[in-house]
Amino acid sequence: MKLFDCVVTSHTEVAPEHFRLVLKNKELAEVSQPGQFVMIEVTETWDPFLRRPMSIERMFSDSISILYKVVGKGTKLLSSIRVGEKISVQGPLGNSFPIDLDFKDFFIVGGGIGIAPFPGLAEKIIRIRGGNLHVIIGAKTHSQVLCERDFREMGCRVYVVTEDGSAGEKGLVTDVLDKLKVEVHSVVYACGPIQMIKKVHQICEERNWICYASLEAEMACGIGVCLGCVVPVKYEIENEMMARVCKEGPIFDTRVIQWEKI
Amino acid sequence: MKLFDCVVTSHTEVAPEHFRLVLKNKELAEVSQPGQFVMIEVTETWDPFLRRPMSIERMFSDSISILYKVVGKGTKLLSSIRVGEKISVQGPLGNSFPIDLDFKDFFIVGGGIGIAPFPGLAEKIIRIRGGNLHVIIGAKTHSQVLCERDFREMGCRVYVVTEDGSAGEKGLVTDVLDKLKVEVHSVVYACGPIQMIKKVHQICEERNWICYASLEAEMACGIGVCLGCVVPVKYEIENEMMARVCKEGPIFDTRVIQWEKI
Amino acid sequence: MSVSLMVKIGNLTLKNPVTVASGTFGYGEEFSEYFDISQLGAITVKSLTLKPRLGNPPPRIVETPAGMLNAIGLQNVGIEKYLKEKLPFLRDKGCTIIANIYGTNLEEYQLLAEMLEKENGADAIEVNLSCPNVHDPRFRNKCPLIAQSPEWVGRYTASVREKTSLPLIIKLSPNVTDIIEPAISAEKSGADAVSLVNTFLGMSIDIRTRRPKLKNIVGGLSGPCIRPIALRMVWEVSKAVNIPVIGMGGICNPEDAIEFLIAGAKVVAVGSYVFRDPYAPIRVLKGIEQYCIEHGAKDVNEIVGSLVIQ
């Protein structure tokens, strides 16, 4: 957990308003785990004031990549950074995706930019387990389907679903998940809009599957001190508690979330 | 007086920390006069909040150039703008250098980045008067001597003076001016640190020369409404008054300035 | 769909809820070179005083993070020159005029209001009780601004009220413990509206010379930096009074203005940001109309105070 000046070695628009940024720093790359995130300084001035949290997409020998969508002024500024420039990156932060070897099937469910933390996870699962990895990629429309080729090249079973039906099936990622009647002890990794995660959680509850979700929250510090990013959770021990998405998360077993409060 | 989206057609580092920016906009170029300035938006965010005033260096058929020094965060941001990008430019603003045909000799005195408004003025004087133009360029050191070649190519008589003597004479622009014993009805155009302008003014007073100086002030609006940029002046009519550098200036006959208040 | 943008302040109808903040728009002349200023709901002019004022010595402005400090000190042409030289221009253009006035004592405020009404110099009067850059020596000790004392706000409001039947707007200061008290005091004393916020008293130091960057030592902070505080105050006041609130403080974009409307402002004013974008008031106006259309509001008044809690 440190602050690194990373050199931008590649920055490409992978889909309209979606970019992949490759950040070179060996130390950072070596300690990063799938599911962790970084906090990126998008400007030298005071507006925006805070860093921006971004999931680590993949880890390479001396660099990491992030995949992001331009949604506001921070990501807009980020999108104008050029290859060769330096950028301040804090990380890796948070916990990582647990990979339980007991499971037979592994499902990855990514809605929109929610696919970002998964290429690195898929790589790791395949390295450890060799296969049995299903990836459901959801998008609004065909041009926004992200990482499809990456997952296919790794040998994952890929399901594409778009809201307008312009690529793959028409519908939502949860429709696809619902239809996949794999009656075995499985795990689902989910990331995307909170309502999507909630739905995935419900499907998993019914089937008695485990669901690990990567949550988002407004973050100020990213390291657990500001207490800004909390999510209400129910632990065995304490009746009610606030967990920090940046510290106890961003990956949560969805059964611990107090969904009724969200 | 309008707001223009200009395209950057050239942006070069002419000396360490000094840049020339060429901004393409025909309408703006056609109405600009030597001595006028523009207000440039250096960011899309709220920090810095205000535009930055910059003198117009030269006017071309469809563009203007500015010459600037990186001194703080606004100019630093400006220096990272790339050719092809658009930038919001407000102008031309303020008054321009009066060129009185009665004068025999014309002197331009520019201290440091204070040389910025003069290439365009020199061009105009030479066009109108054909010559008799003396340009004193002052700088800290040889690498910061600006526009020397430009003025020579126009046919001006150029005097270079540096504080460390690494180029031209050693000393200050006012030392050179002091020594030039041209005993005729002359005019001096000055721009640079306020103490330099004051000294130039005093020399002119002694010789009964006219001095037109381009003044600087902290500016918010650049168009005369905020009343932030005032300088105390003494007019014939009113005993004491505050003149707006952005509106009544930036060019002032130095005799109207209340020097004792500066 | 057509949207009604009309709003009322007292018995005055503004054609839309967008004006500009006093002191940031001069008397409108300069901005006329950019757009037709009569499109705005009203033009609020720079504070007027009985005699012309020279204002404070420079430097008068410092930029700060996402904002600026100013210590202009109410430099202005004075009421007479305004009536003779500035007013005809605004009337010719067909602008609705809010004249902002500042007096060094109660009688001056009354006189200014009378003169304005008599000479048809304004369609509404905004009483600046909150300029942080000209301390009234009589109160400097404990309470430098009239607007910092609910009692004085009441007294001044009532006195000006006596002298004019024009819609009366009281401009409040955010430099207070409780913004509701002076607002209620203004309402009770006959104000037709309150406007807020004026600037926050701030300071900046040049660490090289160890001198204040402003010659006046302190100045008023404005711009996006103050917006969250201004918005909170507008919300608090809107709930507490029954007269319209004119909201301002860091409004740059339509989105910012709509926040103020939702919080309860009936009118919004664009201030310092016009220094950066002279078209901002027009953009804000267009954006508000667009928002109404997109949100199915037939009347902008449906947006006003529509904050949803829980």
Add this chain to the structure above:
Amino acid sequence: MSVSLMVKIGNLTLKNPVTVASGTFGYGEEFSEYFDISQLGAITVKSLTLKPRLGNPPPRIVETPAGMLNAIGLQNVGIEKYLKEKLPFLRDKGCTIIANIYGTNLEEYQLLAEMLEKENGADAIEVNLSCPNVHDPRFRNKCPLIAQSPEWVGRYTASVREKTSLPLIIKLSPNVTDIIEPAISAEKSGADAVSLVNTFLGMSIDIRTRRPKLKNIVGGLSGPCIRPIALRMVWEVSKAVNIPVIGMGGICNPEDAIEFLIAGAKVVAVGSYVFRDPYAPIRVLKGIEQYCIEHGAKDVNEIVGSLVIQ
């Protein structure tokens, strides 16, 4: 040249004038992974309450121009867990500790102070009378924060003073008409120092949903946006009291901190900016030392209050 950076608060000597703002540094553990936190003059910990607190429901944070709003609501582990689990770490590191306390009534503040002194839980106590995110229902009506009433500040200061001989710092709120009054009241009632400013009450609205962006509706504004106001208040208070002032509000760089020292702060605290740059307190410390060297000051106290006027 060697520079003495030592400053005193009551009978406590800090090795240098740099600390961190309560609530932005946790209990120091996380930052220890970045630098040796015992290098700082003091570590100010997150507000402690008698019982652990869950704080407010999320969202608790919104970014604003050059700053942020927070409505954490004093989530903290409680005094007992602090003493058992957090304190040993800080003591091991050799940190000078300023423990910030918050009580829902006078007795709780007293109890907290007693416990801290008894258990050697702090080297100084900072009394948070100014958290804008937890309204004491008893005073909500007119005066939600103790620090908004000079009278209550006096009463609370005196009561805590009775119970502890540790250096006592009273943390003031900037949401007041006059910052001098509560400061003087704290001094008169036995405070060894005052710290200012806590956050400004602000608000932000999501115009799409028309709901406040913070679940708690309002929150506290911090960051560079508030710096000019905070600096002005520190200057005003420093002139008015004879006890040290701990200055904070938007300090990011050494230059910012030096502004506060020149204005009269004896100690400076880095707050929200540590979220962006965890090394900021160390950079500020180094920069202050460098400034002293460059300006020929042998002792940082020569810089304190060295503002030149006229």
